[in-house]
Amino acid sequence: MKDKESLFKFIQSNAVISEAIINEIVKHFEVKNVRKDDFILSAGKICNEYMFLEEGYIRTYIYDYNGCDVTTNFYFKNQPVFDASSFFFRSTSKENIQALTDCKGWILSYDTINNLFHSIPEFREFGRLMLVKEFCTLKERMLSALTETAEERYLTLIQNNPDIFQYSSLKNIASYLGITDTSFSRIRKNAFKKPH
Amino acid sequence: MKDKESLFKFIQSNAVISEAIINEIVKHFEVKNVRKDDFILSAGKICNEYMFLEEGYIRTYIYDYNGCDVTTNFYFKNQPVFDASSFFFRSTSKENIQALTDCKGWILSYDTINNLFHSIPEFREFGRLMLVKEFCTLKERMLSALTETAEERYLTLIQNNPDIFQYSSLKNIASYLGITDTSFSRIRKNAFKKPH
DNA sequence: GTTTTATCTTGCCAAATGACAAGAATTGTA
């Protein structure tokens, strides 16, 4: 069980659950290795796996109304990665989930997670809190998108996820920030010339 | 139970639950009437009520980093209204939830909803699906905020919630769209002069 | 009904961002 230490700690830090029950939970997770550029989920398919990312970097993206590739999120270690909508509604996904680097994760299938939800009240409480947490994060990003300039969002990204600049193309980071790669190039050029 | 018809139908349309169990659920909801301008939740307090809005219009807003009042959402009939983060984490809310008109709703307290979650599996499944649904809606708005112009977002709002122009000030709608009231005034002036 | 206050519009100008195209730099591949 030692190999699932980060998974164990992740659950422990996000809910009040006894170690015995956490062990009971984590033993249902199966290892999943993904190679750089591989898809964990492709648009049009149904998301069947909840994945806890132990190591690596992941980008999710969709095609918007104009057919443009828009990065919806970046993920790194110790984060859950899945399309909640497709997973819980059993509907086809609009999202693509792609590995930016080789990744190692731990997965639960839809059926397994549902069984655990029904049999372990603490785990479903954990599941709900995770969902609410993601919801909050998204709300923050929403507010940031509506009230901050692209440059401010860029500086925040540097703070929160500096590694991503090493693994993602600037073009894909630009779409995450909601701007064109052209504007992004200029913003990066000027951002540190100004006082903040 | 006839007075809870819209609540009944709302649950029925969002999950697969027998009528008997829905009746078991809805009987725990209590009526709540709110007058125009009253607060259902104020920033700094803990959200203790899950409310299903049967009639009326509601605005939620927060104060951003610069202390500006920013509208985070509008709600109208047949929508759940609460601050999920504050409600489930038992944390103080940043959101203000205020009635734009006299409202009638049905509420569940935190304790009641938790009891129901534990005793009625179908209801907690309903709860999860509601949460995921809101999550999707927020994702859509996020995408819209990042990829569309303010004018496009304005036209979408007219489609989805035309009534709101009757009940909210333009200033508050502007902040919902992520622009100033000045820009909004110009956009409204020009929006219908152009072909779309 | 008049005054006060808040909201909305408009003008002027500046800043932020986009569209497009041409190079430069980088990466992948034969």
Add this chain to the structure above:
DNA sequence: TACAATTCTTGTCATTTGGCAAGATAAAAC
């Protein structure tokens, strides 16, 4: 290594949006 394909940068110019201030309009208070 050399060719091809991407990605990134830069220039030019247009569009979108913001900031500020002055009026106009509407709503609230007295």
